[in-house]
Amino acid sequence: LRAVIVAVIGWYLIKFLCRWIHKLLVKSNLDDGISGFLSSVIKAILTCLLVVIVIGILGIPMSAVVALVGSAGLAIGLALQGCLTNFSGGVLILIVKPFKVGDYIIDGSGNEGTVTAIDIIYTKLLTSDNRSVTIPNGTLANSTIINTTRELFRRVDFNVSISYDEDIDRVKSVLLETAHTSGFALEDKDCIAFVASFDPSAVKITLRFWVKSEDYWNTKWTMQELIKKRFDENKISIPYDQLDIHVVDKSA
Numbered sequence: 330l331r332a333v334i335v336a337v338i339g340w341y342l343i344k345f346l347c348r349w350i351h352k353l354l355v356k357s358n359l360d361d362g363i364s365g366f367l368s369s370v371i372k373a374i375l376t377c378l379l380v381v382i383v384i385g386i387l388g389i390p391m392s393a394v395v396a397l398v399g400s401a402g403l404a405i406g407l408a409l410q411g412c413l414t415n416f417s418g419g420v421l422i423l424i425v426k427p428f429k430v431g432d433y434i435i436d437g438s439g440n441e442g443t444v445t446a447i448d449i450i451y452t453k454l455l456t457s458d459n460r461s462v463t464i465p466n467g468t469l470a471n472s473t474i475i476n477t478t479r480e481l482f483r484r485v486d487f488n489v490s491i492s493y494d495e496d497i498d499r500v501k502s503v504l505l506e507t508a509h510t511s512g513f514a515l516e517d518k519d520c521i522a523f524v525a526s527f528d529p530s531a532v533k534i535t536l537r538f539w540v541k542s543e544d545y546w547n548t549k550w551t552m553q554e555l556i557k558k559r560f561d562e563n564k565i566s567i568p569y570d571q572l573d574i575h576v577v578d579k580s581a
Contacts, residue, residue, distance in 0.1 A: 332386040339379040347372045365430070366423055369449035415450045418470030422447060427474045437472035440464060482515065483545045485538060487552060489560075490531035492568050497524060497532065500565055504536040507559045513548040514538040531568045 350371055354364040428434045428444055434454070435441040440462050442454030452469055454462040477483070491500050501522040508514045520538035527533075536556075540548045560567060 332383050335386055336379065336383050339382065343372065343375045343379060346375065365446050365448055366419055373449060412450060414467035415465045418466035418468070419447060419449055419452075421470045422452070422466060428476050428479070431478075432476050433478045435475040435477065436464065436469060437474075438468075477545070478542050481542055482518070482539050483542050485540055485545065485548055485552070487536040487556060488525060489534050489536070489556060490528065490568055491534060492566050493532055495532070495565060497534070499563070500534055503559050503563050503565065504534065504556065507552070507555050508536060508538050511548070511552060511555060513540045513544055513552070515540060 347368060351364065351368045354367060357364075422428075430444050430447060433441070433443050440454060442456040442460075442462055444452065445455050445461075446453040447466075450466060451463045452466055454464065456462060487504075489500075489504070491497075504522045505520060508520050509516075514520050515538070518539040522534060522536045525533040525535040557567075559565075
């Protein structure tokens with residue numbers, strides 16, 4: 330009975346201490362990822378300490394516990410191998426800092442989203458359609474990470490195809506004017522339009538400029554609509570693949 334009481338009181342005490350420590354870490358202006366990771370480590374250590382205390386109250390000799398753990402050492406080691414890999418991966422992420430809480434990342438497996446937590450074993454992402462993705466730290470530490478929000482600015486490229494009969498200079502002028510009047514293009518950075526390639530049925534023109542990172546997706550969505558509308562206003566045609574079928578009457 331005494332062991333149960335100590336276990337219950339100890340569990341609630343650990344929860345209280347962890348909340349208090351987390352508040353202190355937040356007030357210390359540490360990175361959110363480091364704060365969450367340290368909180369997880371401290372909780373794990375306190376929980377292990379509570380287990381040792383309860384075992385002592387139950388009167389189980391620690392030598393017997395050590396012998397039992399030792400005899401099962403191989404199995405436990407194999408079982409914890411993944412956890413240890415993920416723990417070291419979490420430490421590596423916090424040291425190297427390829428991303429932090431609040432960044433939008435894409436990993437090598439195609440998972441992407443905003444980092445909401447970096448815990449002792451897992452990192453949690455929130456996708457743009459509000460799904461929660463939990464990824465082992467070991468996997469992330471050994472994966473290619475694309476951090477789309479670390480830099481303040483991002484470059485956007487828009488490829489449009491025009492007919493060979495169109496005036497290239499006029500098309501470039503319309504594209505540049507559309508970019509400058511959109512409100513997204515940063516005026517202190519390059520904004521250019523150029524011929525990217527000559528395709529079999531069209532000339533490909535690329536419009537390239539820089540925007541604030543937080544405006545990237547809004548720019549991509551809005552600019553495509555603006556470009557189409559400006560092309561319609563200026564009678565600039567966008568060619569599309571066509572298939573000509575010739576019917577031959579062999580009976581004639």
